Amino acid sequence: MSSPNIILVTLDAMRADLLGRERNGHLLTPNLSEFGSEGRVFTRAVAAGIPTYFSFPPMFRGGLALDGGKVIGLPAGTTTFVEELARRGYRTAAVIASNPYLSHYYRFDSGFDVFDDFYSSGLAGRSRREKRRSMRLVKSVAGGSVSARLKRAKAKYNQLRECTRGANPALHEGSRAEKVTERGLALAREMDGDRPFFLWLHYMDVHGYFYATQADRRAVMGASSPLGDARIRWNRYRYIDRWTGQISRSEEEPPDKAIEHNRADEVTLTGFYEAAMLYADRSIAPLLDWARRSRKTVTIVTADHGEQFYDHGKIGHAPISVYEEVARVPLIVHGPGVECGEVNDWVSHSSIPVSIREVAGLPRGAQDAPSLLAGTPGGEPVFTETLLGVRAPFPRRRFDEHTLLITCRQGPHKYVWREEDGAEQLFDLDADPGEKENLMGRPDVAEVEEELRAAVRGRAARIGVLDARAKLSESVRKLGRSMGIGGSGYRGGVPSSSK
Numbered sequence: 001m002s003s004p005n006i007i008l009v010t011l012d013a014m015r016a017d018l019l020g021r022e023r024n025g026h027l028l029t030p031n032l033s034e035f036g037s038e039g040r041v042f043t044r045a046v047a048a049g050i051p052t053y054f055s056f057p058p059m060f061r062g063g064l065a066l067d068g069g070k071v072i073g074l075p076a077g078t079t080t081f082v083e084e085l086a087r088r089g090y091r092t093a094a095v096i097a098s099n100p101y102l103s104h105y106y107r108f109d110s111g112f113d114v115f116d117d118f119y120s121s122g123l124a125g126r127s128r129r130e131k132r133r134s135m136r137l138v139k140s141v142a143g144g145s146v147s148a149r150l151k152r153a154k155a156k157y158n159q160l161r162e163c164t165r166g167a168n169p170a171l172h173e174g175s176r177a178e179k180v181t182e183r184g185l186a187l188a189r190e191m192d193g194d195r196p197f198f199l200w201l202h203y204m205d206v207h208g209y210f211y212a213t214q215a216d217r218r219a220v221m222g223a224s225s226p227l228g229d230a231r232i233r234w235n236r237y238r239y240i241d242r243w244t245g246q247i248s249r250s251e252e253e254p255p256d257k258a259i260e261h262n263r264a265d266e267v268t269l270t271g272f273y274e275a276a277m278l279y280a281d282r283s284i285a286p287l288l289d290w291a292r293r294s295r296k297t298v299t300i301v302t303a304d305h306g307e308q309f310y311d312h313g314k315i316g317h318a319p320i321s322v323y324e325e326v327a328r329v330p331l332i333v334h335g336p337g338v339e340c341g342e343v344n345d346w347v348s349h350s351s352i353p354v355s356i357r358e359v360a361g362l363p364r365g366a367q368d369a370p371s372l373l374a375g376t377p378g379g380e381p382v383f384t385e386t387l388l389g390v391r392a393p394f395p396r397r398r399f400d401e402h403t404l405l406i407t408c409r410q411g412p413h414k415y416v417w418r419e420e421d422g423a424e425q426l427f428d429l430d431a432d433p434g435e436k437e438n439l440m441g442r443p444d445v446a447e448v449e450e451e452l453r454a455a456v457r458g459r460a461a462r463i464g465v466l467d468a469r470a471k472l473s474e475s476v477r478k479l480g481r482s483m484g485i486g487g488s489g490y491r492g493g494v495p496s497s498s499k
Contacts, residue, residue, distance in 0.1 A: 002194070002195070002196055003088075003090075003196045003359065003360050003361050004196060004296050004297055004298050004335060004336055004337070004359055005188075005191075005192065005196050005197050005198070005199070005294065005296060005297040005298070006085075006090075006196070006197075006198045006199070006297070006298050006299075006300075006356055006359055006360065007188070007198075007199045007200075007201070007287070007291055007297060007298070007299045007300070008059075008198070008199070008200045008201070008299075008300050008302075008352070008356070009201050009203070009284065009287070009299065009300070009301040009302070010056075010059075010200070010201070010202045010203070010301075010302055010303065010304055011203050011206055011280060011284075011301070011302070011303045011330070012052065012097075012099065012202065012203060012204050012206060012207040012303065012304055013206050013207040013303065013304070013305060013306065013307045013317055014206045014277065014280070014303035014306070014307075014329070014330060015303075015306040015307050015325060015328075016043075016045065016303070016306060016328045016329050016330045016331075017306075017325070017328065018274065018277060019032060019033060019036075019330050020033045021274075023220045023271075023274055024219065024220060024221070024222040026219045026220060026278065028220070028274055028277045028278050028281065029277060029278075029281040030281065031281050031282065031284065031285040031288055032281050032284075032288075032301065032330070032332065035288045035292075035299075035301070035332060035334055036301075036332040036334075038292070038334060038340070039299075039332055039333055039334030039335065039338055039340055040332070040333040040334070040338050040339060040340055040341060040342075040343060040372065040373075041331070041332055041341075041342050041343070042331040042332075042333075042343045042345075042347050042372070043342060043343065043344050044328070044343075044344055044345060044346045044347065044409075045302065045328065045329050045330070045331035045346075045347050045348065045349075046324075046327045046328050046329060046346065046347075046348050046349075046382060046384050046409070047303075047304060047305045047306075047327055047328075047329050047348065047349055047384055048063075048064050048065045048348045048349045048350050048383065048384060048385070049064070049065025049066070049384065049385055049386055050305045050317065050319055050322060050326055050327060050384060050386045051304065051305050051317045051318065051319060051386075052099065052101045052102070052304045052305070053072035053073065053101040053106070053390075053393065054066070054072065054319070054385070054386050054387070055304040055305050055349060056101070056102060056108070056304060057072075057073065057074055057078075058348070058349045058350045058352075058353075059302075059349045059352045059353065060074065060080040060081060060082065060108070060353065061074060061078050061079070061080050061081075061353065062081075062350055062353040062354060062368065062369065063350060064350060064383055064385060064459070065384075065385045065386065066385050066387075066404075066463045066466065066467070067466055068466070068470055069398075069463070069466050069467030069468075069469070069470035069471065070387060070398060070399045070400055070402065070463075070467050071397050071398050071399070071470060072101065072106065072390075072393060072396075072397055072399075073101070073105070073106025073107055073108075073397060074106060074107040074108060074110065075107075075470065076107070077473075078107070078110075080110055080111055080353075081353040081356050081357055082110060082111035082112060082198060082200075083110055083111035084111075084357065084360075084362055085111070085198050085356070085360055085362075086111045086112075086113070088360055088361075088362065089195055089196075090195065090196050090197055090198050090360065091113055091191040091195055091196070091197040091198070092111055092112045092113050092114070092197065092198045092199075093112060093113060093114035093115070093116075093187045093191060093197065093198075093199050093200075094108075094109070094112050094114065094115050094116065094199070094200040094201070094202075095116045095180050095183045095184050095187070095199075095200075095201050095202070096108070096115070096116060096117050096118065096200075096202045097118060097174075097175035097176075097177075097180050097202055097203055097204035097205075098118050098175040098204055099202060099204055100394040100395070101394065102117075102202055103117045104117055105394070105395055106397075112200075114187060116174075116183060118174050118175050160237055163233045163234070163236050163237040175204055176205065176211070176283075177203050177205045177211075177279060177280050177283030177284065178283045180201055180202075180203055180283075181201070181283050181284055181286055181287050184199060184201045184287055185286060185287060185290055187199060188287075188290060192294070196296075196360070198356075201284075201287070203280055203283075203284065205276050205279055205280045205283070206273065206276045206277055206280050206303075206307075208276070209243065209269060209272040209273045209276055210236060210240060210272055210276070211276055211279070212272070212275040212276045212278065212279035213279055214229070214232070214233070216275040216276070216278045216279045216282075217232050217236070217271070217272065217275040218232065219275070219278065220271055220274045220275040220278055221271040221275065235268050236272065239268055239269065239272070242265070243269055243315075246259055246261065246265070246315050246316075247315060247316040247318075250308075250314040250315050250316050250318060250320065251316070251318040251320065251389070251391055255314075255320045255321060255388070255389075255418070256313075257313070258310070258312075258313025258314065259310075259313060259314060259315065261310055261315075265310070266309060266310055269309065269315070270309050273307065273309070291334065291335065292334075295336065296336060297335055297336075298333070298334070298335035298336065298337065298338060298359045299332075299333070299334045299335055300331075300332070300333050300334075300352060300355070300356070300372070301330065301331070301332040301334075302329050302330060302331045302332070302349065302352070303329040303330055304329070305317050305326055305327065305329060306324075306325050306326045306327065306328055306329060307325065307326060308321070308323070308325050308326050309325070311323060311325045311434070312325075312435070318389070318390075318391065319386035319387060319388060319389060319390050319405065320388065320389060320405075321405075322384050322385075322386065322405060322406075322407040322416060323435055324414075324429070324433070324435060327384045327407070329349075331347065331372070333355070333372050333373065337359065337373060337374075338373050338374070339373065339374035339375070343376065343377070345376050345377040345378075345379065346377060346379075346382040346409050346410070347369075347370065347372065347377045347382065348369070348382050348383070348384070350369040351369040351370055351371065351372050351377070352372070353368075353369075354368040354369055354370075354371055355371050355372040355373055358371050358373055359373070379410070379411070380410075381408045381409065381410045381452070381455050382408070382409045382410070383406060383407065383408050383409075383456075383459060384406070384407045384409075385404065385405065385406040385407070385459070385463075386404075386405050386406075387399050387402035387403065387404065387405070388402055388403050388404070388405045388418065388419070388420055389402060390402055403418075403419040403420040404417075404418075404419040404460055404463065405417075405418050405419070405420075406419075406456050406459060406460060407456075408452050408455045408456045408459070409429070410448075410451075410452060410455075411448075412428050412429050412430035412431070413426065413427065413428055413429070413445070413448050413452060414426070414427045414429055414435070414452075415449065415452035415453060415455075415456060417453070417456045417457070417460070419460065424440050424453070425438045425440060426438060426439040426440045426445060426448070426449050426452070427439065428445075
């Protein structure tokens with residue numbers, strides 16, 4: 001029997017604690033919940049890094065988020081499991097909804113035969129539009145401020161037009177969940193044959209809160225009358241700006257400062273978010289059904305991170321905190337050879353590459369994370385890390401000016417360290433799942449505090465070494481290019497001996 005097909009589904013910004021929840025008599029994730037009941041569900045899965053640009057590299061190369069130093073993306077020379085699968089004979093394809101951090105700009109196309117990158121095509125179209133003579137004329141005659149106001153007016157008009165419809169607006173027509181699934185299924189059917197395939201589908205509908213149908217919003221928010229329907233449409237139009245402003249303030253103000261909000265903000269924004277969950281869940285159902293019927297496909301479903309809804313005063317998922325609402329992710333593994341049931345031990349995205357290699361029959365390394373297919377993770381410390389306050393970096397790659405934010409979990413305890421000011425937190429997640437009581441300094445947890453602090457400080461020192469090596473490697477590569485060598489024998493990023 002040949003190796004199984006492998007499908008990786010990533011749902012941007014989907015909170016783990018909302019899977020299986022019910023709102024107004026509607027399950028938010030009926031299809032994902034049923035799929036999970038037939039496979040393996042990890043209740044304590046966390047992102048190795050936050051947000052997208054730190055969470056995805058460990059999913060593809062293994063290790064932890066900052067193993068490549070203070071950079072985002074996959075450095076030149078990094079070998080991903082996709083490249084290994086391709087060398088083993090797998091067909092490989094990806095359909096990526098609009099997300100610049102998962103585009104070919106950051107080498108996520110490495111190893112793929114087909115890589116549908118909607119963001120790149122949209123970016124090229126926008127670039128062409130901005131170079132049009134009419135746009136240049138407006139800027140030259142009216143000035144930058146007037147052209148900016150015209151763009152703003154056009155955006156408001158488009159938002160109003162979308163809110164009067166029942167359709168689902170998206171960053172790109174092909175980025176809507178049903179379109180991603182449609183394209184993914186077409187690729188799966190095309191590739192399914194004598195050779196196995198790997199397919200990666202990334203969905204963005206939950207990320208923006210507002211990408212759902214009006215029917216989904218009515219169902220989740222309990223609107224059963226024309227007046228209720230109109231109120232949802234109006235709130236959707238009004239809250240796009242309010243939500244954007246709150247996201248910006250969450251990023252701009254100090255990490256411990258809560259943004260001003262009211263109960264209506266909580267109800268309205270979580271309602272839109274949950275409607276997007278309902279929509280995304282329904283849209284991926286045909287793909288899950290296909291995977292079930294194939295009987296030779298292992299499917300992994302996860303998210304890159306969660307989302308904050310004022311849980312600790314902030315909203316969004318910028319790298320300003322590592323609380324569980326943003327760090328914890330859904331993780332489901334389904335298919336032949338997968339041990340079914342619920343796993344309550346800590347695991348992270350670092351286990352995805354080794355698990356996919358195991359499915360494909362590739363050897364595991366001595367330093368690989370635990371497998372997700374069977375057994376238990378083993379109780380080792382599990383890290384989530386990021387660089388504090390990195391904002392919308394596209395197309396930047398390196399962030400030397402930013403400091404570390406690292407958390408380590410072991411057993412019921414979670415330790416958090418912020419390099420910028422040395423702030424520390426310690427939580428007992430069994431007794432205090434909302435992370436409200438900081439246990440630092442209490443005698444009864446002194447031993448745990450010291451153990452987890454040592455683990456985090458050791459990791460921080462290791463990141464410093466890795467970052468220094470990455471910078472040196474990049475300098476050598478630049479020198480080689482300047483000398484016309486071209487770096488043919490050079491593998492950039494972190495040297496393979498350090499992985």
